[in-house]
Amino acid sequence: MTHVSARDSGRRATPLRLRAALVPIATGLVTVATTVALAASASAGTTLGAAAAQTGRYFGTAVAVNRLSDSAYVGILNREFTSVTAENEMKWDATEPSPNQFTYASGDRLVSHAEANGMRVRGHTLAWHQQQPRWTAVLSGTALRNAMLNHVTQVATHYRGRIDAWNVVNEAFADGGSGGRRDSNLQRTGDDWIEAAFRAARAADPGAKLCYNDYNTDGQNPKSNGVYAMVQDFKARGVPIDCVGFQSHFTARSPVPSDYQANLQRFVDLGVEVQITELDVEGSGSAQADSYARAVRACLAVSRCTGITVSGIRDTDSWRSSATPLLFDGNGTKKPAYTATLDALNAGGTTVPPTTPPAGDGDCAASVSVNSWSGGFVATVTVTAGPAGLNGWVVNLTLPSGATVTNVWSAQNTGTSGDVSFRNVSYNSSVGAGAGTEFGFQGTGNGPTGTATCARA
Numbered sequence: 460m461t462h463v464s465a466r467d468s469g470r471r472a473t474p475l476r477l478r479a480a481l482v483p484i485a486t487g488l489v490t491v492a493t494t495v496a497l498a499a500s501a502s503a504g505t506t507l508g509a510a511a512a513q514t515g516r517y518f519g520t521a522v523a524v525n526r527l528s529d530s531a532y533v534g535i536l537n538r539e540f541t542s543v544t545a546e547n548e549m550k551w552d553a554t555e556p557s558p559n560q561f562t563y564a565s566g567d568r569l570v571s572h573a574e575a576n577g578m579r580v581r582g583h584t585l586a587w588h589q590q591q592p593r594w595t596a597v598l599s600g601t602a603l604r605n606a607m608l609n610h611v612t613q614v615a616t617h618y619r620g621r622i623d624a625w626n627v628v629n630e631a632f633a634d635g636g637s638g639g640r641r642d643s644n645l646q647r648t649g650d651d652w653i654e655a656a657f658r659a660a661r662a663a664d665p666g667a668k669l670c671y672n673d674y675n676t677d678g679q680n681p682k683s684n685g686v687y688a689m690v691q692d693f694k695a696r697g698v699p700i701d702c703v704g705f706q707s708h709f710t711a712r713s714p715v716p717s718d719y720q721a722n723l724q725r726f727v728d729l730g731v732e733v734q735i736t737e738l739d740v741e742g743s744g745s746a747q748a749d750s751y752a753r754a755v756r757a758c759l760a761v762s763r764c765t766g767i768t769v770s771g772i773r774d775t776d777s778w779r780s781s782a783t784p785l786l787f788d789g790n791g792t793k794k795p796a797y798t799a800t801l802d803a804l805n806a807g808g809t810t811v812p813p814t815t816p817p818a819g820d821g822d823c824a825a826s827v828s829v830n831s832w833s834g835g836f837v838a839t840v841t842v843t844a845g846p847a848g849l850n851g852w853v854v855n856l857t858l859p860s861g862a863t864v865t866n867v868w869s870a871q872n873t874g875t876s877g878d879v880s881f882r883n884v885s886y887n888s889s890v891g892a893g894a895g896t897e898f899g900f901q902g903t904g905n906g907p908t909g910t911a912t913c914a915r916a
Contacts, residue, residue: 503805507786507797508541510804512831514759515811517542517579517766518804521737524548524565526776527572531791535772541908542623543573544581544736544768550590554614558594558606563617570621577859577908579623581736581768584672585611586656587629588643595644604648608659615663620855620912624668626704626736627660628653632673638685653689654698661699665845666824666910672704672736678716679725687726694730704736707754708770710782711742715750720757727763739770739777739784740796748799751786755800759808813841822847823890825854825913829906836862836906839899840870840881842913844890851888851916854881854898862904870898882916 504510511518519542526532536543547553548565555561573580586607598606615625631653633641640646653671660669671690676683686703693700703726709715716722723733735758740750758764771777775789786797813828828839842852856879858864863876870881887896 504801507539507801507804510801511767512541513805514808515765516758519543519579519581519766519768520772521546521768521770522569522772523776524569527568532772532776535787535791537576540578542579542581542766542768543569544583545569546583546771547590549582549614550584550587551595551610552590552592555610556592559609559613561613561617566618570618574621574857574909575860577905579908579910580618580621582615582618582622582625582667584626584629585614585660586627586645586652588631588641588645591644599644600648603644604652604655607645607648607652608655611656611659612663615660615667619664620666620910622664622667623910624670624702624734625660625664626672627657627669629672630674631671632676632682632685634675634682636681638681638688640685654693657693657699666826666912668701668732669699670702670704670734671700672706674706674708674737677705677707677709677722678718679722683722687729690726690729690731700731702732702734702765704734706737706770707735707739708737708784709740709750709754711746715753715757719754720760723757723761723764727761732763732765733758733761734765735767737770738767739779739782741779741782741784743783744795747784748795751796752799752803755803756806756808759803759806762809762812765811813839822915823849823852823913825856825911827856827907827911829908831906835901835903837899837901838906839897840911841895841897842890843895844892846892848892848894849888849890849915852883852890852913853916854911854913855879856881856907856911857909858902858907859905862902862906864900864902866901868899869896870900872900888916 504513507518518540520536520540522536522543523546545566548569553565554563570580595603595606631641631646633639640650645652657669671686673686676686690700690703705723726733735754738754740747755767758767769786771785773787773789773791774780774783774785777785786794786800788794822845824843826841830837840854842854858876858879864872864879867881869884869887871884873880881898890896
């Protein structure tokens, strides 16, 4: 049965991995850190981000950069959310208004705000049949394909190391009963255009998760079956895809489907992560609250459903504001849907297991897991070698303002705050192709949340 979701307009919203585990270090430190972590996990989170983090997930929102001058908006953003997605600022028309002439000011502002506040970033979107710049209208075939691949490469390279996950391709499948691809100018360049976009993104930003994102795929239906078949094929052939995003726009006529959780799980069983990327629910009161809670519980029940992003903050910020679909009303007041969502997050669920993004064709990739408590943290970093292996490596990451490294094991650090580098020690310098090694560090303040980068030393 086809699940039909509300369709959004041009205002689209579509960004370290957390885990509750510590690596073995000095005995006393293990005891103290573990005790504090257990105490923290026993307490209910008082914000959406804190509650989601208890099971290793993020809770994010779509952000329009022009609203960052609204103090009430920013206050809710910084208090409640741990991930941001640009509504329009990273799309093709915004970043490349003229051929090969790129502008990143708005996207950079959002990324800088996220980094300054310890949030991860979801990049949205590299390739889409909508919101293309006007100059692409005269292109087709090889010329359009090359322009698209150049765009993917340039934008992903510009943000390399600062994006947690990219929506590489957005909404490429058709609605209706066929389960086939959407007829678009990009599709007419050849059926392998999606694969080409993913390969270009991996080469440009090997440390970011690469995702396919779509709507009307929340339950098992012809459209979601088409996406499923594509992901299955990509995984079988080694095409780099790490995650699938489910937009999840619900209405009274198209509610949360009964097989929502099962549908998320079947994609996870293919070997990818899943995320809810644009969640909103038309309506108000208890019915809306119940739908939000159902969606959250479904994600929490799937171990590799790694995060939830709502499609805006206040109802008045929504692309369908008349449907009052968000967690805060126009005045920024928490709605019953907020309370239901927070309660569902605090009820807990499966813990997200540690994952390491593939290193692709790069020298290496680095993923970070953080165990935090009030005033401090322990971070574990996994270094994964690329196809050529490693004989020495260096990892760079940025700590939030006020954070300081106090102890490091299995690596040598340069710097203790801000931009910090970690280099291998003698016994873990050599890493075979596709293999990994770990190091860790302890610090005061908030732990790192941006993407770490890795390179051959």
